[in-house]
Structures are given as C-alpha cells and as structure tokens.
Amino acid sequence: MTAVDLRVAQRPNAPMTTYRYDEYDAAFVSERVAEFREQVNRRLSGALTEEEFRPFRLMNGLYLQLHAYMLRVAIPYGTLTARQMRRLADIADKWDKGYGHFTTRQNLQYNWPKLVDTPDILESLADVEMHAIQTSGNCIRNVTADHFAGVAPDEIEDPRPTAEFLRQWSSLHSEFSFLPRKFKIAVTGAEHDRAAILVHDIGLRIVKNDEGEIGYQVVVGGGLGRSPFIGKVVGEFVPREDLLAFLEAILRVYNRFGRRDNKYKARVKILVHEKGIDEIRAAVEAEFAAMDRTVFAHDAEEFERIAAFFAPPPYDSLPATSALLRAAKLETPAFANFVDVNVGAHKIPGYAIVTVSLKPIGAVPGDASSDQMRVLADASERFGFGELRVSHEQNIILPHVKQDDLFALWRMLDAAGLATANAGLVSDIISCPGLDYCSLATARSIPIAQAISKRFSDMSRQRRIGKLGVKISGCINACGHHHVGAIGILGLEKKGQESYQITLGGDPTFSASIGEILGPGVTAEQVPDVVEHLVDYYLAEREEGEAFIDTWRRIGHARFKDVLRREGEDGADI
C-alpha cells in the first residue's frame, strides 16, 4: 500500500479533515511504544539508573509528580477526532480516575497512572494514532497551532499542515533530542494570534509577500517562566521550501551555544537576550548558508502530501444567517447568552465555531470527566464532522457547526454541564495544576481560580465586564501564563506562607506585552478581593468598546496601583 492509497481512506462516520498516519507513522509510533516498554523494564531491572531513565521517560511524556506519575499526551496542533476523544475517555476510566486535564499547550494530562501501566496506555493511544512523544524533556516539544485553524475568517493559511510537517521532522531527531532545555514551537496562519507565538521559543507566522508567495515570519526567543521575553524576528520571510533548513540552523546554533551551566538560563530566550538578536541572526544565517540544502530539496512535495489531509469537510451551501438560530435566541435567553459569548464567526456562510468551556463556575480549569469527553465526541459527530480542537485556553472547540444546529447542540452540552457561557470572560481562567498536583509548585493555583470564578458567579456581571484574561501560575515557571494575563496571578511561597503576586497588562497576541507587578503579594483569601477591585475600577473608568487591557494601557499602571492602595487604606485589608 502506498501513501497515496491512504488519502482516500475514510474514517467511519466522519470525513477526513485532519492528518492520518500512513504505514511509516504507524510503525514509528509502535516502535516508540516498544522501546519505552523495554526502557521501563530496564529501569526496573536496574540496567538504567533513575537519572539515566529520566530523559527517556520525559520524552515519552511521563513525569514523576507530587503524589504519582503524570502522563502528558500530545494533541498535535490541538486537533482531535471523535474516535480519539473517546479513547482518551476510555484511558481515563481504565488507568486513571475517570478524568483528564487539558493543558495550555494542547496536551492532555492524566494525573494518576502507574509506571508499569504506561506502556499499555501508550499502546492504546498508538491504536488511535496518538502518542505522548516529546511532551516533556529537553527536546522539541509538541507543536501547537491556532485552535481556530482552517475555519477562522481572518486566516491566510491553515497552520496545521505546517505543524504536522514539524511534528514529523522533530520526532526523535538524532541531533536535537538533548538540547540545553525544552524547545516549544507554535504556528499561526491568521491575522490575529490565538496561539501566543511571541512567547514561544520559536513562533511561526504564515505570511504572504508582495509576490503573493506564502512564507514564514520566524520569531525566536520568546518565553515565559522566571524570565519572560517577547520573541524577536530572526527571519522576516522564510520561503516554505527553506523552513526545515532554517529551523535546523536555529536549533544547531542553540544546541551548540545555549547555556548548560544553569538550567534557569538554558532556554533559547536567554541566549538571544545575552548575545542580542543581531548576533543570533548572523549565526543562524551563516549556518543556513553553510548547510547542504540538497537534502531539503523535496520538502515542498512532502508538505503538499501532508496538506492534502487537511481538506475542508463537505459543507452545505447555506445562507449567511440562520432564521432558526434567531428564533431560538429570542425564545431562550440562556442560549442567546451562550451564542453571544461562546460562538464565533466561521469562514463558511451558515456555520459557526463553538467554544465549549471547561471552566464551569467553581470547577478545576481544563478538567473534563470521561463522560464529558464522550459527550463532546458524540456532539462533534452529530454536529461537526467528528472533529474537535483543544485550545491553549484549556477549552474544547467544535470547529464546524451549522448555525441551524446550535440550539440542539447547546441543549446537549447543557445536559452534560458543558454549556457555561464564559469563553474569554473573567471566569475563563487559565490555571496550572499548582501545588495540588505539581512537584515544582510553590503555591496552590486551582483553588484560587475556583475562588475568583465563584466571586464572579453572576454571569450577567461577567458579560458586562467583557473580555478579560485571568491567568494563574503556582510558581515562577509560569505554566499558567500569568505574565501574559491582563490580570496575572503568581503564587509564591514566603516564609512558609502562600503569597500571590498580581500583575496587570499582559497580552499573549501580536500586541504582546509582559504584565507589570501591582504591588506587594497578597494572601490566597485576598486574591478575589483584589481582582474584584481592579475590575470595578476598570468598569468605572472604561470608555466605549474598551476591554480591560485597553483601559489599562490608556490610563496607565500607576492609576490601578493607586486605587488599590486607597482601597487598602479604606479598611479593605489589601
């Protein structure tokens, strides 16, 4: 059987809208599982010490956490089929505690697997063309992309073929699997950045030049963690046929010259910061020029092969607006709220993009039970060509829903507790697992998210406040992206007590900025009060059409600092 034959293979119940493994991909992933099974055996027999085993278990997504192992499953570019989602549910039931946690990097984490079970879990994943490869370790991590890829009206090109192309290239790379530190790549093909590419080690923005050719603006050295940086442009326009060669040049420069003396200074952002982007660009260009590029001569063909998998589903021809939808909104206000907040414009007339919030009021952000995963899989098959997406905001997206079907979908979601109408609002909080699970954490994150969410449980108040990104990390590693939250919250430990540092003005999009510190840390109990004061002040000060971050940018950080100080003096105990 050739690769061409596989293109016509169809999944039961769903058209093919995403990549399918061919015989080579399938063989690779099963060889990976077999290798890991042997590595576990060798660890248990003592052939591998824990220190030696560590990078290999990490490169297969397996962490040793506070209470247990944690397995991080890759959801490349955030795309899942209904069948894959059901498998994630089955694994949660069979080998974990009946739920999974969707992360900020389009991965799914199981918090309670046993070491000896992980090879079986990986085999079960491989059976549905999934894996946990390079979701951790000092290697090129799972490549992420805009979760509205292929359906967003503002798109130049679907970023998923690029991401899949890179997934393959980076898998078990001979040269780049023992880098100074982890290396994260994100891709967007749209005018608005929903993939936070400026805070990745490499951010790729698909662009069109004056001749109408597609290429990539390549950004390097962004990142969060203890030293946040916005990435800088290293290649203004890299033609597609040069993409892998150019990335190889960057990785080689980083592998050779990235710092290895201090793990906190080992990310490429520090190399870029210390050497300066001009020196890095010169080194990358020199390496690129010295490479034998004949080996990349057929990259464009392979890209086209991959791109063919991401064909649009067979959409119906529909009017741009739906009379059914209009009527249902008038009749059912709760549904109208859901549509106004969680439903976005689609590039095809009569269709919509639906965000299913995994942030019900007071719940753990990003968690989904196995039953909910199955409901989502069913919903995608009934209403959305069997395709789902995972967003870095830790929500699930149904990317192709007919406007006519929105009401029926909403009822189905509502019955499963999945219809919270808060996408992008103050309670749609990004949070890392924090001290409840993570061995690196210095403070709890989840309970803070829950407390803020409860404080703003009045949904009409949330809608009045509008778009507001609250992001919480339980330590300076910043997995909860607090640096780029309009309101960022960082949990630290001071003299045995949890202390929360608040930052304002962070932005993960093309207008990226790192949040500024508001003042001294506050206690866990005070966090919801502080957030509420900030929000009230914004509501009092905002002008027509301004989001929180716009008002903050217009009137300045000092005014927000002042108001909190005054509130504190008034006895609010902040």
Place this chain on the structure above:
Amino acid sequence: MALISDGRFIEDAWRRLADEEALPKTGKFIVSLPRLEHAVEVLGPTATFGVIVPNTTEPSALIAALPRLDLISITFPAFADGRGFSLARLLRRAEFKGELRASGRLVADQYPHAIGCGFDTIEIPDDLADRQDEEQWRAALSAYSMSYQRGYAGRGSILEARRKAVRS
C-alpha cells in the same frame, strides 16, 4: 573502558596517549587537542593517529588537521549534553572520513542518535558497560526501522521512502 561498534563490544585498537608520553613511532594512538598541532608537524604521512576533543571545540580548529586524522573522539561530559551530536554533524559536513567516536557515559538508548549524527563508535566506562550489556546496545540499534529526518546517517528516511512509493 568498553568500545561499541556495529552493536558489538570490541577490542580497542587505539591507545590514548598521556600528555607527558612521547609520540610513538608506530601503532594507532590518540593525542589531546593541545598536542594536535605538534603531532601533525612532526609525524610522517604514514602515521596513524587521532585526537580527543571537548564537545565545545570549534570545527575550524580541526579543519587543517582533518586530512591527517584517522580518528576524532568527542567527549560527552554528561550523557544528556547533546553538543557532541552537533559537533559530529559539522565534522562530517567538513568531510571528515575517519572514525568518529563518542566518549563518555552515553546510554544505549542514545545509540541511534549517535549513529544518525555520524558517529561510528561509542566508548563508555566499564561500570556502565556492566549494566548495559551488548544485547542492549544491539537492541537500540534496531529499535527504529526508519527516521523522519533527511540527511542523517544510519536508518533510512521515511520522507524518502514516501517519495519513492508515490513515484512507483
């Protein structure tokens, strides 16, 4: 020390010279990087010698000596320090045709990486060889039938195989 070649533990035909030791007239021997220039100068064209270098070495420091060298051994100060992989790639790019050796506490699981980057042999301490026997190194060599990269040594490229399959 144990030496691995083609998935087997073999006798090392090379001898590492201590810096105070005089350059021998015959036999295969390895000098340190600071002695390389002198060795190239005084040794005749028939001498068989190599050099052991840190993984931070600039390839340009070896370019002039490359045609004279029969072996380059790159040290791995820690098994997870991957700089040696890039240095090996660069030396192969500079058309070094002799034996490339990785020397350090590499584990068997890194064997395909080393081969891919152009290494021929792996030199590991005895205590490691005791835990990771020949069978494990041999298994690592065949753990993967193909790789996703082009232009790396060892296994065939998946991308090339696909291209040929589409054409045939």
